[in-house]
Amino acid sequence: MKVRVKSHWPPGHIRTPAYLRGKIGQIERRIGLFNNPEEVAYRQTGAQRELVRVRFRMDEIWGARAERGEDVIEAELYAHWLEPI
Template sequence: MKILEKEQVYAAVKTNPVYVRPTDLPIRFTAGDRVQAKNIHPRGHTRLPRYVRGKTGTVVRRHGSFVFPDTFAHGKGEKPQHVYSVRFEARELWGEQAEDNSAVYLDLWDDYIVPAT
């Protein structure tokens, strides 16, 4: 097993051929777009944390397109789609008691987010 230096991790994740997949889906969001995480409660596997559902954040970047783990884990196909890094302010997630100038960054698939209203 090869141990990666921290500078190598991003490149390894971005180019890992195991889950990188092309998609014909349009790119829906760009850096700076406001998005809302869907308030969904699927049965079984999901990578959408409960604490972010229904919350609003800002797209920071698009990582490319990857296998959608929710369908893949249940044997329903790869359903490749774009993955976006989204910044959620701590106060948006946890209210006024959250620390100032704190945020959480989550990598979210297209199926998890919609344009913020």
């Protein structure tokens, strides 16, 4: 399944790396439900969020600067940062 990382720039304890925001990748695997670090950092206990691993091609992230476009980066992202496309 293809997803796009939301290009949001809120303040706070965000575990979505800046270099992946706005980028499109494929879900590699779904890991399960985890506490949301954006809330945990402020001692809030909201609903748990689904954590998924997403695979991105290097040329999607770095464009022509990529060493080799077919290489990939995989990262764990919380579902509320992803939108299906």
